[in-house]
Amino acid sequence: MEFFYTYGTIKTALPLVDAENADFVIFGVPFDSTTSYKPGARFGPALIRQATINLESYILDYDIDLADVKIADIGDIDIAAGNPLETIKRIIETIKELKVANSKAMPIMLGGEHSMTYASVRALKPKSYIVFDAHLDLRNEYESNPWNHACVARRISELGVEIAEFGIRSGIREEVEYAKEKNIRWVHAREYNLEKFREIVKDMPEPVYISIDIDVFDLSMVPSTGTPEAGGLRFWEVIEALEWLTKEKEVVGFDIMEVAGTELGDITALTGAKLMFYLIGMLSR
Template sequence: MPIPLRFCDSSESYDNSRYVMFGVPFDSTVSFRPGEKFAPNKIREASFNMESYSLYRGIDLKKSGIFDMGDADEHHDSEEMLEDVYSIVDGIVSDGKFPIMLGGEHSVTLGAIRRIKGKVVFIDAHTDFRDSYLGQRYSHACVARRVSEIVGRENILSIGIRSVSTEEMTNGTQKFFTSYEVNKDSSELMEFLDKFSNVPVYLSIDFDGFDPSFAPGVGTPEPFGLNPAIIMEILDHIRSGISGLDLTEITPLYDNGNTVMLAARIIQEAISFIESSKNERK
């Protein structure tokens, strides 16, 4: 019987953990490149290739209390998947732990937001504010719209936008910064993010937000994207209030290994920023 993969070979028990990771192998509403359901284990595999110590924050990942509970059941129905994600996140949050979800396509985020609520920051190339797409209201292309119905449009910020439909621009979307704006000068974004400091913020990272030169293995790639180094600035601004994290839209079938490696590293750095914020408050 094969030994289940665990992120960064984590060996912490659930009871003693502070961070609980789980995968959601779901890609049933994919509209371009399939295979997002294979991402959770590929991210875990990539984590074995990195040092556990963060130079940015001086934190050792292996001492941070990570428990990897494996993957949720594989579903083909969106509602069943969302109910499962809600149940898992509810258990994690109710136990006072921090949830880290490995998608899967971006629609998985809605299940977590149904439980966590608060403000939401998306990294994304697309606004995802359609009411429905290809006849599906729970499509990955509608996730921000569905989230807004829970937390309110005013509590959502998307970063890295460079693809939007006429329908979305006509009917209105969430507040967003384009990748062009951020790549030229991130100061306005960082000033805006100050409004998100010291309040609960859920961070949802759709990897097509990053430029395909850094993250080629995604479901709907868009040129002229973000340099992933911007995530360090974003984490620094919201670290004291991050309430949950997900990483979505990675499709290993189109990856050269760089996208899943980037995902593993972002998880490491996100935890290191959160841990350092806790240490500062002691």
């Protein structure tokens, strides 16, 4: 099928089906206009897809071959550089087009800046937003811009969506106070474990939207990201939480954001690609 706002790019290295027939539909958002430190998120979607070339489609842990899963890759959103609101509009339109053609398709967004997660949440209307991130992203505005990546969780909370954040190790007092006031639960990377994750998430309403800001992982695994922070989580501890979550709760979509880089084979994209394969695998169980 054709989408008004997408164009072709390098495709995920898996057997792909058309969006109408897919259970999972990948699209990229190569937007990085509000990046504050390390550039390159506009190349994230292409780098993640390129990194999938390195991966087996068979997932050992689940005895699932992604070659047997119905996956589409509709390319990238034609972003409006410098204009987060217009880009958000185009993402919402694209998800709506997809849902009209195939209501059972689960969108998978690859970023690009975390600010764009707002669009997926607006389009998919989850009751809960569960995010892995080094940052609280609860600022009212950053660099005079309420649509900056550092404000995305706040914008989502204003939609009335319940929020829980994991792997946090960066924020300012304003964000901590806002979280307290709005009952937003968050767990510091130092204190994170699976038990805490379950305890917080188990009572959250469904359906849920899952967002992974790639900077949640330890810096050694994700050196190419917009605002890198030392002291992050390990790969398997995030996977274990996601395995529990995808078993317990209805999920309407997920994203992997803030992957940046300028070189093929970037470690950060390899981390993002592996994570995407695991998420599709666990959601197909």
